[in-house]
Amino acid sequence: MIELDNLAYSYGGGELLSDISLRLTPGSFHFLTGPSGAGKTTFLKLCYGALIPTAGQAVLFGQDVREMSRDDVATIRRRIGVVHQDCQFLDHLTVAENIALPLMVSGQDVEAEQQNLEELIAWCGLTQRAGALPPELSGGERQRAALARAVIMSPEVILADEPTGNVDWEMSQRLLALLVELNRMGKTVMIATHDLGLIRAAKSRVQARVLRIAKRRLQLAGADL
Amino acid sequence: MNKRLSPRALAAISPLALLKGEPQADRVVPPTGFTARLTLFAAAAMTFLAVFALALSLATGRMAANWSQELARSSTLRISAPADQIAAQTEAALQVLETTRGVARARALTAEEQQGLLEPWFGPDLPVDSLPIPQLVEIVEDGEGYDAAGLRLRLQAEVPGAVLDDHARWRRPLVRAAERIRALGLLSLLLIGGVMAAMITLAANSALAANAQVIAVLRLVGARDEFIARAFVRRFTFRAFWGAALGMALGLAALLALPQAQAEGGFLTGLGLRGWHWIWPFVLPPVAAAVSFAATRAAARRMLGNLA
Numbered sequence: 001m002i003e004l005d006n007l008a009y010s011y012g013g014g015e016l017l018s019d020i021s022l023r024l025t026p027g028s029f030h031f032l033t034g035p036s037g038a039g040k041t042t043f044l045k046l047c048y049g050a051l052i053p054t055a056g057q058a059v060l061f062g063q064d065v066r067e068m069s070r071d072d073v074a075t076i077r078r079r080i081g082v083v084h085q086d087c088q089f090l091d092h093l094t095v096a097e098n099i100a101l102p103l104m105v106s107g108q109d110v111e112a113e114q115q116n117l118e119e120l121i122a123w124c125g126l127t128q129r130a131g132a133l134p135p136e137l138s139g140g141e142r143q144r145a146a147l148a149r150a151v152i153m154s155p156e157v158i159l160a161d162e163p164t165g166n167v168d169w170e171m172s173q174r175l176l177a178l179l180v181e182l183n184r185m186g187k188t189v190m191i192a193t194h195d196l197g198l199i200r201a202a203k204s205r206v207q208a209r210v211l212r213i214a215k216r217r218l219q220l221a222g223a224d225l
Numbered sequence: 226m227n228k229r230l231s232p233r234a235l236a237a238i239s240p241l242a243l244l245k246g247e248p249q250a251d252r253v254v255p256p257t258g259f260t261a262r263l264t265l266f267a268a269a270a271m272t273f274l275a276v277f278a279l280a281l282s283l284a285t286g287r288m289a290a291n292w293s294q295e296l297a298r299s300s301t302l303r304i305s306a307p308a309d310q311i312a313a314q315t316e317a318a319l320q321v322l323e324t325t326r327g328v329a330r331a332r333a334l335t336a337e338e339q340q341g342l343l344e345p346w347f348g349p350d351l352p353v354d355s356l357p358i359p360q361l362v363e364i365v366e367d368g369e370g371y372d373a374a375g376l377r378l379r380l381q382a383e384v385p386g387a388v389l390d391d392h393a394r395w396r397r398p399l400v401r402a403a404e405r406i407r408a409l410g411l412l413s414l415l416l417i418g419g420v421m422a423a424m425i426t427l428a429a430n431s432a433l434a435a436n437a438q439v440i441a442v443l444r445l446v447g448a449r450d451e452f453i454a455r456a457f458v459r460r461f462t463f464r465a466f467w468g469a470a471l472g473m474a475l476g477l478a479a480l481l482a483l484p485q486a487q488a489e490g491g492f493l494t495g496l497g498l499r500g501w502h503w504i505w506p507f508v509l510p511p512v513a514a515a516v517s518f519a520a521t522r523a524a525a526r527r528m529l530g531n532l533a
Contacts, residue, residue, distance in 0.1 A: 105448035
């Protein structure tokens with residue numbers, strides 16, 4: 001579904017990532033780790049078409065990113081749920097409306113999906129907060145709302161960038177539990193994090209592979225974690 | 226990512242697709258009070274001015290037409306003579322005129338009519354009878370017109386006190402002035418339209434810039450450019466339309482409140498609108514909406530095309 005082949009990415013200054021090859025298979029669970037500034041966020045952006053590799057190939061659902069139009073990228077994003085560390089919402093719409101936003105922008109009837117929406121909100125533990133505005137949410141609630149928004153279209157892949165960066169341990173465990181549950185439902189999950197504790201906690205629940213970005217390369221981390 | 230908007234996206238933000246409306250999609254653009262009021266105000270003010278520029282152009286056009294048509298078909302013969310000869314000379318002049326080719330009709334003005342002409346200048350109590358006022362003869366030409374030089378020669382021989390005034394001397398500069406004013410009025414209309422487009426472009430640009438987060442969020446959750454652009458374009462088009470409608474209503478109210486042209490004004494005309502010309506102001510709000518549509522769409526295209 002996401003295939004990276006000898007991919008490289010450089011900013012004006014120099015090369016940030018080089019020689020990266022990876023094939024994400026359906027149902028897999030990956031952690032992406034590495035020091036701050038190593039390019040974890042850039043790597044994720046390459047995976048959902050927000051950035052175009054400066055060399056090599058990125059193929060998303062069979063389409064080369066370079067040949068995709070802006071509309072193609074938009075359509076791909078309906079199949080890839082993304083959760084950012086600093087998740088942003090439309091602050092003038094309620095939490096429930098924000099979670100339903102992907103339905104709205106893809107032209108689906110939000111009314112018809114009302115029951116699914118309510119179930120999803122309950123699953124994320126946000127039923128009490130559904131009518132609140134995003135600025136009124138706590139860090140953990142924001143992350144869960146972002147996760148709910150990322151999965152409402154039932155995407156095949158979920159990419160999460162430091163989803164537990166702004167929340168306490170207990171909340172990060174809840175978020176991890178939600179992501180593990182999504183993986184059990186068959187979704188491909190990739191979590192970028194530098195929180196080794198989170199990775200250890202996950203290892204007991206799911207068969208996760210750990211990728212590490214170091215010295216611009218992507219390596220498969222050993223069993224030392 | 227430097228990818229251009231696809232043709233499909235552009236087609237989807239065409240005026241027809243826009244009119245269909247999409248209440249759900251409209252809500253994604255935050256109700257920004259400031260730019261909304263600014264756009265509304267700009268459209269209203271510009272349309273208000275446009276109503277006057279329009280009225281000015283139409284009125285001067287009408288004036289130029291009046292002057293060149295009515296005055297061109299008439300001229301005046303002025304007979305100055307001692308009081309006891311006036312009647313005889315008038316009679317002689319009328320005979321000359323009746324036998325002149327190109328003169329449809331000639332008529333000596335009555336004392337009352339002459340007094341009516343002088344009244345605006347001297348007041349109603351003027352004892353015209355006691356003043357040595359020349360006799361005026363109104364000449365109406367037929368379609369071909371007469372030979373002014375030939376008529377002058379004949380009159381000189383038979384009616385020495387007669388002076389022929391074919392109005393051309395002062396009519397031409399007046400008509401030229403009226404036509405210039407009309408051209409200026411039309412130029413003003415164009416400028417007003419251009420300024421409105423510029424203001425709405427600025428407002429749309431600032432709204433798009435201020436809503437960079439909204440656009441980023443929408444892109445992240447899979448919104449196509451057409452969806453985002455349409456939401457903004459629709460917002461601004463409707464704002465401009467209602468602003469222009471407001472400005473038009475105020476402009477028309479102001480026009481109606483203008484004093485009407487007086488009957489004594491004769492060939493002068495009021496600044497107001499006449500007859501079917503009243504339709505023109507109602508064209509302004511749709512035009513403002515169209516201007517706003519084009520301006521916002523261009524701004525949205527530019528902005529989204531440069532966005533990741």
